[in-house]
Amino acid sequence: MKLKSAVGYRFYPHRLRGEGFFMAVLKKAEETNKNAWSPSRGPKANKSAAIPKDLRERLSSWVIPNEYHSLIRSVPRLAGDENNFGGTAIKIFGSQWSEELQILQHAVYVAEFGMNVCSVKKDKIIPAPAFALCADLNLDNFHRVETDEAQALNYLRRENLTVDAPVGYALITHQNIPLGWIKNLGNRSNNLFPAEWRLRK
Numbered sequence: 001m002k003l004k005s006a007v008g009y010r011f012y013p014h015r016l017r018g019e020g021f022f023m024a025v026l027k028k029a030e031e032t033n034k035n036a037w038s039p040s041r042g043p044k045a046n047k048s049a050a051i052p053k054d055l056r057e058r059l060s061s062w063v064i065p066n067e068y069h070s071l072i073r074s075v076p077r078l079a080g081d082e083n084n085f086g087g088t089a090i091k092i093f094g095s096q097w098s099e100e101l102q103i104l105q106h107a108v109y110v111a112e113f114g115m116n117v118c119s120v121k122k123d124k125i126i127p128a129p130a131f132a133l134c135a136d137l138n139l140d141n142f143h144r145v146e147t148d149e150a151q152a153l154n155y156l157r158r159e160n161l162t163v164d165a166p167v168g169y170a171l172i173t174h175q176n177i178p179l180g181w182i183k184n185l186g187n188r189s190n191n192l193f194p195a196e197w198r199l200r201k
Helices: 053-059 095-107 129-133 149-156
Strands: 008-011 021-024 069-074 088-094 115-121 124-127 144-147 168-174 177-184 189-191
Touching: 053 115, 053 124, 069 095, 088 095, 115 129, 124 129, 129 177, 144 149, 144 177, 149 168, 149 177
Parallel strands: 144 168
Antiparallel strands: 008 021, 069 088, 088 115, 115 124, 168 177, 177 189
């Protein structure tokens, strides 16, 4: 194949951190294939993104309204995929990239995209750990438990806290900054801060 003109980028290991690699983009001169996949074609088009109306209404108060993002449903393509909470995960994703996401999902396995909002198991909605840190989280929709410095550090170490909160999920905050979730069972609470995020000391 002959190239009349081309631009490439070489990353030198002695100038950058890494092993060094080369990157270039090539474009076919032929006309675009009219039979190429489009979001309106194919068995996967829009199927995995649909959220039941009643669930969408329940989640509408979780997120601050924003025209630039939307809630979509993620269905795992690999069994036991932890990123999909074992079945159905609801995510926030940029609306302007919806078509590109569908094209990629049709062609390759997309390991992760957007931000997890919650997982849905039967009739239970479980808030995702990362969603507690999301700028679009509607704080007024959740019961908040304000902590002092010692309590906040204990929470970040995944120690269980004694809290005064209704039974169910509550948002732990420190100086009004969200840290994560707990599930209050009445006589005790479960710390839902991810084990891989916890403070070691």
